Amino acid sequence: MLKRLPYLPVAILVLIASFSGAVPASHAADSEHAVADFSGYWERPERPSAAAVYYPVGDGPVPVTFSRDVEAGRQGLQYLGDYTNPILLPHAAEAVRAQHETYRRGEAVWSAWALCWPPGVPIALSMVWAVQILQSEDEVTIIYQMSQSVRHVYLNDGHPADPKVSWFGHSVGHYEGDHTLVIDTIAQDPRALTDRFGTPKSEAMRVVERYTISADGQRLDIEFNVEDPQTFATAWSAKVSYVRVPNGYRLSSAEGPQERIFPEFICPENNRDAAGGGHPIPVATTSDF
Numbered sequence: 001m002l003k004r005l006p007y008l009p010v011a012i013l014v015l016i017a018s019f020s021g022a023v024p025a026s027h028a029a030d031s032e033h034a035v036a037d038f039s040g041y042w043e044r045p046e047r048p049s050a051a052a053v054y055y056p057v058g059d060g061p062v063p064v065t066f067s068r069d070v071e072a073g074r075q076g077l078q079y080l081g082d083y084t085n086p087i088l089l090p091h092a093a094e095a096v097r098a099q100h101e102t103y104r105r106g107e108a109v110w111s112a113w114a115l116c117w118p119p120g121v122p123i124a125l126s127m128v129w130a131v132q133i134l135q136s137e138d139e140v141t142i143i144y145q146m147s148q149s150v151r152h153v154y155l156n157d158g159h160p161a162d163p164k165v166s167w168f169g170h171s172v173g174h175y176e177g178d179h180t181l182v183i184d185t186i187a188q189d190p191r192a193l194t195d196r197f198g199t200p201k202s203e204a205m206r207v208v209e210r211y212t213i214s215a216d217g218q219r220l221d222i223e224f225n226v227e228d229p230q231t232f233a234t235a236w237s238a239k240v241s242y243v244r245v246p247n248g249y250r251l252s253s254a255e256g257p258q259e260r261i262f263p264e265f266i267c268p269e270n271n272r273d274a275a276g277g278g279h280p281i282p283v284a285t286t287s288d289f
Helices: 010-019 090-104
Strands: 040-043 131-135 139-144 149-155 170-176 180-186 206-213 219-227 236-245 249-251 258-260
Touching: none
Parallel strands: 149 170
Antiparallel strands: 040 131, 040 236, 131 139, 139 149, 170 180, 180 206, 206 219, 219 236, 249 258
């Protein structure tokens, strides 16, 4: 019997119900070992401004991050990126610089994610909201709290010869060993940017993510590689981490009550709040009839 989840919309309940018969830990995929249980709720543990950042991997090319002239105290909702990063082709550097200057003038930046468009990857990895992962024999489904956007990852399958461009693109995946899920994504809508700093993307982008779960099942370390010859001068890699949120709840304070980590989140397309805040519904003070 499906457990009642009062905060999720009907569409998500139906999706979860379709996975209720799966036993993901027994799915052997391409190994002889049981696959780890990635299912559940996850979130990045950093404060919001830090969660906007992708962390470098090794000594290779580094992702775009906050401009070096931005003091730590100003690294918040103003995502002033380093447009001098050598991975950027000239038009991409100009896009990052344009967002930088718009913020500097005190103007709002209407980015794709602020307009409530689905984020795509890798930018979905930089959102502070939680994600839910569901596993079945042939698919991994990732639900992002922001608008309850759904991403489908088809296991042990290939990309079609001519995939249709979409917000999350076409994702295929496989397990390596018993603790790593590899996801390969192509054909994303270029309106969803690469990061919070205004870095663009093209339909040629390819993102390969490696989700590795810790031995105790409480942490996901994600390394990803980005290739987009129409945006970047070179391929680059980065990493982020998620921590598991037990039973979909977090503590609101060290000793306080629990609050739901995955409430219904409605973000209408073309929202006009660049800061992403909440506002009360307007109520008329006089009758119009």
